[in-house]
Amino acid sequence: TESEREEIVDRARRLARHGGCPSEISKRIARKMNRAAETIRYTLKAYDENHPEAAIFPSASPTMTDHSKSEIFRHHREGASVEEIARKFCRTRSSIYRIVTEMRARRLLDLSIDFIPSPSFEVADAETLILGPEPAADARSSVAKPPPGLPPYLANLYSIPLLNKEQEVYYFRKMNFLKFQAARLRDQLDLSQTKVQTLDEIERLLDEAGDVKNLLTRSNLRLVVSVAKKHVGPNGNFFEMISDGNMSLIRAIEKFDFGRGFKFSTYATWAIMKNFARSIPAEHTQQDRFRTGSDEMFM
Numbered sequence: 001t002e003s004e005r006e007e008i009v010d011r012a013r014r015l016a017r018h019g020g021c022p023s024e025i026s027k028r029i030a031r032k033m034n035r036a037a038e039t040i041r042y043t044l045k046a047y048d049e050n051h052p053e054a055a056i057f058p059s060a061s062p063t064m065t066d067h068s069k070s071e072i073f074r075h076h077r078e079g080a081s082v083e084e085i086a087r088k089f090c091r092t093r094s095s096i097y098r099i100v101t102e103m104r105a106r107r108l109l110d111l112s113i114d115f116i117p118s119p120s121f122e123v124a125d126a127e128t129l130i131l132g133p134e135p136a137a138d139a140r141s142s143v144a145k146p147p148p149g150l151p152p153y154l155a156n157l158y159s160i161p162l163l164n165k166e167q168e169v170y171y172f173r174k175m176n177f178l179k180f181q182a183a184r185l186r187d188q189l190d191l192s193q194t195k196v197q198t199l200d201e202i203e204r205l206l207d208e209a210g211d212v213k214n215l216l217t218r219s220n221l222r223l224v225v226s227v228a229k230k231h232v233g234p235n236g237n238f239f240e241m242i243s244d245g246n247m248s249l250i251r252a253i254e255k256f257d258f259g260r261g262f263k264f265s266t267y268a269t270w271a272i273m274k275n276f277a278r279s280i281p282a283e284h285t286q287q288d289r290f291r292t293g294s295d296e297m298f299m
Helices: 002-017 022-033 039-049 066-077 082-089 093-109 126-130 152-159 163-185 196-231 238-255 264-289
Strands: none
Touching: 002 022, 002 039, 022 039, 066 082, 066 093, 082 093, 093 196, 126 163, 152 196, 163 196, 196 238, 196 264, 238 264
């Protein structure tokens, strides 16, 4: 009724004077008057549109800036509850959910999902064949004795068994297939009608691909140590070489074409050595240019 509308407006105006935001005010009035919060919100919105000169929330903006949306998404990723974010930004819970979903979709659309394609990804029962049980490890799995002089955290790498050829192919195929599935789903995203279930599935596939990539990395880290030990010079920084070599290893895992039949260690060794060939001369050049007369000062 008209009297109810007037009461809603009057209550809202009093609460707004004390700094309340529209969503909280709508909830409080809804509880007091035994009405749905959406009914109150719509009533107040209609009033402000029809009476701009006496609007209750003159500065309320129906749209949010990209910066505000990014901030909402950041708070959500850091673990803040939807209720907390809604209070902070003076928005309804439903609008926060919509913004979080939109920002998740945007993030995935901006993400580069690179994978090595394979004809095996397109067969009818690809998921069963590729994501099935992993091959068994060899009884003679290589757990090597670390070279002398390595610090414990590098020596520990030699306790991780190397993958045999069947395991290698299995994990590289699995990692790339998971990214292939994620990319195919991502290409179907539509910001105007994004389903949370689709976003969940894309993120799950990428997380699983990341887990496989981490396994491949851990299984090959001692290869970096072996190559670095062979190439470090008398004045070289062994630990910087390990760091550079690890980055080369990770890039090699992303670019390795498992379908060609080569062993990954051959490809990775070549990639690590190629990087050392660039970085070691560059390091020597830098040392020569900035020589101070004191190696300790330079370091």
